[in-house]
Amino acid sequence: MDLNLRHVRAFVSVAHLRSFTRAAALLNLSQPALTVQxxxxxxxxxxxxxxxxxxxVAPTRAGRELLPVFQRVLRELDGVVVDTRDLAARRHGIVRIAALPSVAAGLLPDAIAGFRAAHPRMGFVVKDVIAERVLALVRQEEVDLGVTGGEVRDPEVTVLARAADALHVVYPDGHPIGEVASVTLEALAEHPLVLMDAATSVRGVVDAAFVAAGRRPVTACEATYMMTAVGMVRAGLGLTILPGSAREIRAEPALRSRPIAEASFSRPVCLIAKAGRTLPAAAEDFLEELIPALEAEFAGGG
Known part of the structure; x- marks a missing residue:
């Protein structure tokens, strides 16, 4: 059975108006053409x-039973057409983005606020996850965009922009690390450290720097979330190493931070998308807000 939507719309119009003449005028058809449909x-x-x-003109019993079904189908189809045209015209949409927790709490809120000021009908779904999950969510197309840490070498992913986030040591006010001329790896190796989880991009940078120097950190404990690491530093368990962009650094008035004066303590930050896929219009437009925000946030971070 081959149902033609024009024929369905013709029946609904005649049944509703109870007139071939009025239905033909509404549909801009001749009465013979309407009769054929x-x-x-x-x-x-x-x-x-x-x-x-x-x-x-009146619907038969079968016509009365089918009329509400056809009306619902046409309403839903018309709604889809309107929504699709609105998306294409960038009047509304949803941007789905996965980001490192430091980025999700740092640059992303202001970038989203700036974008929504110009596009108030745009919505956002933000997943704040560690680097491995960002990559997986982009690869699986559960999000449109991702902001991840570390170098990205994955044929399924396209890098849209790159930046660098200098790492800082976070310590209690009055700690000896605050008195050294510059914070080096050798200075860090002298103190217990609260390290981030092994799956995080920050930990990958720290581990690589210590391995390259032939040293091992003195590990007091590990934490998955930066705020947890900050709390452990506040409790006197050791120093921690966090991205300079992390808002958690400024969350505790009794703690201080200093950049680590070695190029190896710099976390690459990549804005990524699924390779070979067309971005939704909303995500494509948001890039115009996000890329400058990324560049401004990490200016001089390398």
């Missing part, structure tokens, strides 16, 4: 839908 729909369904006399 109704007949073809009846042939496709193998049932009579309308009883027509010289004075009136």
């Amino acid at each position: 109704i007949r073809r729909l009846e042939e496709a369904l193998a049932v009579r839908l309308l009883d027509r006399t010289s004075r009136s």
Whole structure:
């Protein structure tokens, strides 16, 4: 059975208006053409839908039963068409983005606020996860964009922009590390450290720097979230190493931070998308806000 939507719309119009003349005018058709469309729909369904006399038109019992079904189908289809046109015209949409927690709490809120000021009907879904999850979410197309840490070498992913986030040591006010001329790896190796989880991009940078120097850090404990690491530093368990962009660094008035004066303590930050896929219009537009925000946030971070 081959149902033609024009034929369905013709039947709904006649049944609603109870007039071929008015329905033909509404649909901008001649009455003979409208009659042909109704007949073809009846042939496709193998049932009579309308009883027509010289004075009136009325749906048959089958027509009355099918009318609400056809009306719902047309409403839903018309809604899809309107929504699709709105998306294409960038009047509304949803941007799905996965980002490192430091980025999700740092540059992302202001970038989203700036974008929504110009596009108030745009919505966002933000997943704040560690670097491995950002990459996986982009690869699986669960998000449109990702901001991840570390170098990205994955044929399934396209890097749209790159930046660098200098790492800082975070310590209690009055700690000896605050008195050294510059914070080096050798200076860090002298103190217990609260390290981030091994799956995080920060930990990858720290481990690589210590391995390259032939040293091992003195590990007091590990934490998955930066705020947890900050709390451990506040409790006197050791120093921690966090990205300079992390808002957690400024969350505790009794703690201080200093950049680490070695190039190896710099975390690459990449804005990524699924390779070979067309971005939704909303995500494409948001890039115009996000890329400058990324560049400003990490200016001089390398």
